[in-house]
Amino acid sequence: QQNKLNSFLWTIKRDPPSYFFGTIHVPYTRVWDFIPENSKKAFQQSHIVYFELDLTDPYTISALSSCQLLPQGKNLQDVLPRDIYHRLKRHLEYVKLMMPSWMTPDQRGKGLYADYLFNAIAGNWERKRPVWVMLMVNSLTEVDIRSRGVPVLDLYLAQEAERLRKQTGAVEKVEEQCHPLNGLNFSQV
DSSP: OGGGSOOOEEEEOSSSOEEEEOOOSSBHHHHGGGSOHHHHHHHHHOSEEEESSOTTOHHHHHHHHHHTBOSTTOOHHHHSOHHHHHHHHHHHHHHHHHHHHHSOHHHHHTTOOHHHHHHHHHTTGGGBOHHHHHHHHHTOSHHHHHTTTSOBHHHHHHHHHHHTTOEEEESSOHHHHHHHHHTOOTTTO
16 A cells, blocks of 8 residues: 555655655664665665755764753753652652663563663753653653663664765754754743
């Protein structure tokens, strides 16, 4: 039924053609079988690929981590209402307790430990801005934990582009993503 799927692929008619493909930030294995062949073919035939952000660049990852932090000397406990902060803390303790049972045998076979995984996702949570903590909490579910270690679609395509020696780039800078999210007020978060 590949031909009946909406491809989220737009073609810009020029010579050679350009393509615009809308991705989502989920493990690629959840969506790969539903990406139509025309989208996969356009990617294979392309020589230059631009992504939202360059997720293969260590600076991008570092800048994303830095932008999530509260100003120096501030702590989440200072900005959240006390009851919400304590509920959040209890929830994260629950997640940390449950995480070993949520992990797959494959993850364990690759040397992933629950404590390591928890710290990789939630480490330094008390220094993060509320909007980033909310996004982090939303990703701390059993389903999401079981898919950790599988790259999101954007990263998978970026890794494939590098493997195929395609020229890559990014449409946005980290700041263009961070500043709007960091500009949300508490009631919006």
